[in-house]
Amino acid sequence: MSTVRSHKSFSSQMKSPEPQMLNRSMGIWNSFTLGFAVVSPVVGLYAIVGVQTNVTGGGWFTALVICLIMQLLVATVYAELSSQFPIAGGAYKWARQLGGTITGQYAGIIYVSSTIAMLTTTAYTGGIWLAILFDSPSGTGLMMVFWGIVFLLICMLLNLAHVNVFKSIIALGVYAEIIGSFGIALLLFFFFREHPVSELFQNLGEGTAPDKLSAFLAALAIAGWAFIGFDACSTTSEETHQPKRMVPRAIFFSLCAVGTVVVFNSAALTLSFDHDTLAKTSATFDPITPLITTHIGDWFEKPFLAIVVIAFLACGASVVKYTSRIVFSMAREGNLPASLSRVTATKAPRNAILCTIFLASLGLLFGLNDQAVATIIAFGTGGLYAMFSMTTGVGLYTRLTGRWDPALGELKLGGWGLIINIAAFLWSLFELINIAWPRTYLASPDAPWWQLWAVPLVLGGIISMTTLTILIRRNK
Secondary structure (H helix, E strand, O other): OHHHHHHHHHHHHHHOOOOOOOOOOEOHHHHHHHHHHHHOHHHHHHOOHHHHHHHHOOOOHHHHHHHHHHHHHHHHHHHHHHOOOOOOOOHHHHHHHHHOHHHHHHHHHHHHHHHHHHHHHHHHHHHHHHHHHOOOOOOOHHHHHHHHHHHHHHHHHHHHOOHHHHHHHHHHHHHHHHHHHHHHHHHHHHHOOOOOHHHHHOOOOOOOOOOHHHHHHHHHHHHHHHHOOOOHHHHOHHHEOOHHHHHHHHHHHHHHHHHHHHHHHHHHHHHHOOHHHHHHHOOOOOOHHHHHHHHHOHHHHHHHHHHHHHHHHHHHHHHHHHHHHHHHHHHHOOOOOHHHHOOOOOOOOHHHHHHHHHHHHHHHHHHHOHHHHHHHHHHHHHHHHHHHHHHHHHHHHHHHHOOOOHHHOOOOOOHHHHHHHHHHHHHHHHHHHHHHOOOHHHOOOOOOHHHHOHHHHHHHHHHHHHHHHHHHHHHO
């Protein structure tokens, strides 16, 4: 009988599917470049510099620095968690492992929705730079959507290509960032400054915001876009060598490097721009190129545009990888269709990548309506800060209740870990509310009410749908 039981046990083991695993092909440099490309100084700063000046009137440099410092605290909590739980899906998986299955379901849906919105935003703006590079008209909603889809298709091909091709493109993107942002900023700062350093702290409250306090809070909310995406390093932990040691370092290095570049670049651009010119061009998608060509020459326009497009493509391709790993992890846990957790012979989650591109393409259709695409852009930032709040909140709760012992991880902060966790949670919650707060002076004059309330409405809808799904599953 024992022989029969052993044979049956062996047969059942043979029939059970092997767990889908990813290929561990990334070193510390690859993880760092992924995080750097997702946070992206070019994408992060060039998208907000005009809006900041238009809304605040100037003096937003301080808000940018404060936002970076506080985001470093959030990154510290992520580094602690990744040093103990290095697995695909990052914050989704931590929420599930520490907070339970239901907490994980909420975290996963918010996480995927937010990163899809982030990818849609990157594709929308990146597509416009593509159109500018190829001298194609992009003024209509239809053409913006077309170029955004072209942008997404290129990002898809990069993710489906051999891993070495992907690594090379991301590394090229980092070099483009260094030249296109930091290199240009050095040139502007040392040779083309038009204002004294005091200009960085002047003119606050002279924009569309009604007063200085409103302008400062708006500056903090807008600055939040520049420092998201460092968590991409944690979602690819399962593909990184020695992840408990390397991933926390990659998180810190990527945010510190990008943060330094963004802060310096913002100073260089502010001191080099003619204030009135920037205020007038802030409504356009490209207030930077006119400045570059004015100071350096028209001959540099095409090379500069090519550098920016490469940086955008590296960012977009990295966000696809970042998001698809969350989709893959959720599918492997049974929270999404199992087919999305299948991997190819080279251990690439092809179905998850295709699903990510498809959902972002659907999001791009909102670009046919300027008011609707503004909602996508707002939610992309607000949703990720909701995820930061949930991750730091779950970390704090489980730390205080003893369900999580950070001392078991590779990164050991001792008593400082609790203090940092509290500060990171309070900041994430404050910034989420600050981003979600309805501001008429941040929207167009004829914006409908639902656009002003975009972040709470979309988040509320996602939470309601997830709750309904959980209740239906329980009653089955």
